[in-house]
Amino acid sequence: MNFFSAMEVIASGLGAERVRMNLTASNLANANTTRTAEGGPYKRRDPVFTTAQLDPHGGFDGPLDDAVKLVEVSDVVADPDPPRREYDPTHPDADGQGYVAKPNINLVEEMVNMITASRAYESGVTAMRSVVEMARKSMTLGQ
Amino acid sequence: MAGINAVRVGIEPGAERLSPSTRAPDSGDGDVFGEALLRAEAAVRTPQEQAAGAIDAFTQGASGSIHDTLMAVEKADISMKFLVTVRNRVIEAYREVMRMGA
Numbered sequence: 001m002n003f004f005s006a007m008e009v010i011a012s013g014l015g016a017e018r019v020r021m022n023l024t025a026s027n028l029a030n031a032n033t034t035r036t037a038e039g040g041p042y043k044r045r046d047p048v049f050t051t052a053q054l055d056p057h058g059g060f061d062g063p064l065d066d067a068v069k070l071v072e073v074s075d076v077v078a079d080p081d082p083p084r085r086e087y088d089p090t091h092p093d094a095d096g097q098g099y100v101a102k103p104n105i106n107l108v109e110e111m112v113n114m115i116t117a118s119r120a121y122e123s124g125v126t127a128m129r130s131v132v133e134m135a136r137k138s139m140t141l142g143q
Numbered sequence: 144m145a146g147i148n149a150v151r152v153g154i155e156p157g158a159e160r161l162s163p164s165t166r167a168p169d170s171g172d173g174d175v176f177g178e179a180l181l182r183a184e185a186a187v188r189t190p191q192e193q194a195a196g197a198i199d200a201f202t203q204g205a206s207g208s209i210h211d212t213l214m215a216v217e218k219a220d221i222s223m224k225f226l227v228t229v230r231n232r233v234i235e236a237y238r239e240v241m242r243m244g245a
Contacts, residue, residue: 003221007214014210128214135221142228 003135005054005068007128012052012070014124019047019073020117024110031105034093042103044079079104176237183229187222194219 023045030042051069081104089098197215200206 004218007218011210011214015208018208018210125210128210128217132217132221136224139221139224139228142232 003131005065006131009054009068009070010124010128010131012072014121014128016047016049016071016073017117017121017124021114021121023047023076024114024117027103027105027110028107028114031103031107031110033103034091034100041083041101042105043083044081044103044105045076046079047073048075048077050074176233179233180230183226183233187219187226190215190219190222 027044033042036042049071050073052072054065054068054070056065083101083104085099086102087098088094088100091100094100194215197206197212201209201212206212
């Protein structure tokens, strides 16, 4: 456990939030996609975050490395909610009754996820900055 | 007293003894100032190389991770500042010893 482990932990969090932002972008971009490779409309994607073990750095406080966990994206799951049904008989993908199966995406929910990811990223950047600042401060001990 | 003698042995023959090309870093001949500097320099080399690699990977599109690249740069910067701080202290200690005779 040293300054660099704090930086690695924060960087893993930044990476995870970036994945979440990418998935939100994908959800927003495909909010009206009715055709996919696996058939049917696009399904909302969500990341699943899991803790991961930090590489032990050793040293006399090495056992403390166990307490510090990285975050990683272990899976991306499709939202099981049913597709939104919209009445649009002229749409090429409309069924016999004139309904189109649209992706199960709620724009408001996606915007909230986007803001959450962006704020979480910001807090990670702030934490990283303060770790660097701590390292610089400790350097002044030697001056 | 043995420590001070070791220091004197290291200093007296002249400055060229401090350069890595003229002597092995672990020769154990008591050149403590040179060894301290060489050890600190070795500790900085790895982060410097990693930062250079991260920048190459990012600019060539092999890695899309801005924060990982900048973290590597920041690590290199911190270890470089550390080296400079240690170097300043070592030089200061060397001058302190040189002033002993005056």
